[in-house]
Amino acid sequence: MTYDFLVIGSGISGLNFALDAAEHGTVAIVTKKELMESNSNYAQGGIAAVLDSHDSFDAHVADTLTAGCHINDLEAVTLTVTHAPAQIQKLIDIGVGFSRKKEILSLTQEGGHSARRIAHAHDATGKEIERALIFHVRQHQNIHIFESHLAVDLLMQDGVCKGAEVLHTEKKEIELFRAKATILASGGAGQVFERNCNPSVATGDGIAMAARAGAEIRDMEFIQFHPTALALEGKPTFLLSETIRGEGAILVNAKGERFMESQHELKELAPRDIVARAIYAEMKHGPVYLDITHRESAYIKARFPYIYEQLWWYGIKMDKDRIPVAPAAHYTCGGVHTNLKGETNIPGLFAFGEVAHTGVHGANRLASNSLLECMVFSEQTVPTAVAYVQDVEHVNHVEIDSRNMVYKKTDIHAIKKEIQKIMWEHVGIIRHENELKKTLQKLKSIQTTLEKLQKEGKNEMLVETKNLADVAILITKAAIERKESIGCHFIAD
Ligand code: SIN
Numbered sequence: 001m002t003y004d005f006l007v008i009g010s011g012i013s014g015l016n017f018a019l020d021a022a023e024h025g026t027v028a029i030v031t032k033k034e035l036m037e038s039n040s041n042y043a044q045g046g047i048a049a050v051l052d053s054h055d056s057f058d059a060h061v062a063d064t065l066t067a068g069c070h071i072n073d074l075e076a077v078t079l080t081v082t083h084a085p086a087q088i089q090k091l092i093d094i095g096v097g098f099s100r101k102k103e104i105l106s107l108t109q110e111g112g113h114s115a116r117r118i119a120h121a122h123d124a125t126g127k128e129i130e131r132a133l134i135f136h137v138r139q140h141q142n143i144h145i146f147e148s149h150l151a152v153d154l155l156m157q158d159g160v161c162k163g164a165e166v167l168h169t170e171k172k173e174i175e176l177f178r179a180k181a182t183i184l185a186s187g188g189a190g191q192v193f194e195r196n197c198n199p200s201v202a203t204g205d206g207i208a209m210a211a212r213a214g215a216e217i218r219d220m221e222f223i224q225f226h227p228t229a230l231a232l233e234g235k236p237t238f239l240l241s242e243t244i245r246g247e248g249a250i251l252v253n254a255k256g257e258r259f260m261e262s263q264h265e266l267k268e269l270a271p272r273d274i275v276a277r278a279i280y281a282e283m284k285h286g287p288v289y290l291d292i293t294h295r296e297s298a299y300i301k302a303r304f305p306y307i308y309e310q311l312w313w314y315g316i317k318m319d320k321d322r323i324p325v326a327p328a329a330h331y332t333c334g335g336v337h338t339n340l341k342g343e344t345n346i347p348g349l350f351a352f353g354e355v356a357h358t359g360v361h362g363a364n365r366l367a368s369n370s371l372l373e374c375m376v377f378s379e380q381t382v383p384t385a386v387a388y389v390q391d392v393e394h395v396n397h398v399e400i401d402s403r404n405m406v407y408k409k410t411d412i413h414a415i416k417k418e419i420q421k422i423m424w425e426h427v428g429i430i431r432h433e434n435e436l437k438k439t440l441q442k443l444k445s446i447q448t449t450l451e452k453l454q455k456e457g458k459n460e461m462l463v464e465t466k467n468l469a470d471v472a473i474l475i476t477k478a479a480i481e482r483k484e485s486i487g488c489h490f491i492a493d
Helices: 012-021 057-067 074-093 125-139 205-213 242-246 272-282 297-303 305-313 370-391 413-426 433-456 460-481
Strands: 002-008 027-030 143-146 149-157 160-168 173-184 223-230 250-252 288-291 323-332 335-337 349-351
Touching (some): 012 027, 027 149, 057 074, 125 143, 125 370, 173 205, 223 242, 223 272, 250 272, 272 323, 349 370, 413 433, 413 460, 433 460
Parallel strands (some): 002 173, 173 349
Antiparallel strands (some): 149 160, 288 323
16 A cells, blocks of 8 residues: 555644645554544644734733743744644634634633633543544545554664554554655553543554664653543443533532642633642542532533533433542643654654654643644644655655564554553652662563563564553653653652
8 A cells, every 4th residue: 555645643733744745645543442432532722823912922822831831932832822722723614613602612621721722622622623624634535544553663764764564453454655744643652551531542643663673762751641531330431521520510529629729710710730630639638629510500511511421321420410530641741852844853654743753742731722722733744754755755665574564463462551550659749769760671571571571473462562561661761761750740859
């Protein structure tokens, strides 16, 4: 299979790129489940943009830098912020139904923002954007969609990326996708942690593949823990959007005290790392709850229909009950390093979205800047990738050793659980240098075991679990190297 552009991943950034690139050549999108199944699809909050006359680009830039502890790349932040209003318009033009009040876009609030600047589609913004993009992608004759296709490794020849080795998870066969340009849009790695609010697909495949191929990976220590995921025995770690706090919800401890008042001037809307650590500390004394019961029932049901319904299934009435919450791994701020045009250090390999590190987020991502970054950087990459494709005369027939293409079933569920558990316990919200070092040794031994198993044959669980181990090692090493606490990286000693 030979294409101009091979897009790995079907979140918002991959689909947005595919639509534009398809005007210039053939595009294959490979995605390991259905087209709709991505981290973007579960983004509840919204997409940040300066859309109000009282707001300014300077304020959005300043908030992004404050959340990121000023180690962000200012050029990347400015590019993202100044392109935001045009991206919202682009989404409206393709049919995204943002929530409105009397025709005017309704803007909500999230932690770390000094203004209401989050455009949203009720409480399921990612799903709505995915829906609109998929509608257009499915109609484009230059776009070929391959669902149930898990990218296993990049096809490399003389240091140049020429496509990917891909496992067809239904046929249980490995196929080679050759392409002039390969685009990583495969999302983050929240599944590395036992307690996470990401879908099961978020196993860091793109970061692991790129690292194995020699790509530069940066800032992996900055894993963002979302402060409020459901904490109910036996129920999923369901995300409870920060916009609930943006619309007035408070956090209370087991005694009913509103503890964020004493922690930060922005109270519940302080940057996420601060709220997450405050909850974590309170949980030593008992459960912590999110409480929005003071708002009208009709308002809650209309503003948060998706969350209301999910909680109802879990036995909680959001308009009457306090919701037990605890932090959970949410977003990978680091990743495959790119410049402002989506180029990595590997010719033929481009990246954007959560898999990438553009410098926008610094040490901690500002809420609702990620869908925005997806839109801006996938668009920025189009001219660069098109020019690259036009320079490549033909796609080389890179072959791989047929022994690497064997499918073999292995049950490594316990190994996956072990990685997730040790990462949550020792490389989570509060880190200790000694524990990090011990964890790294343990992870390396797990990685060796998985490498041996892969020599006998591959399957989806083995590929994903090996990626989890590789990414866990990248996170742990980066956490050991970063000596000071900053943003989402907190060293207790
Ligand atoms: C949320 O809705 O709280 C998540 C939004 C984000 O992570 O940007």
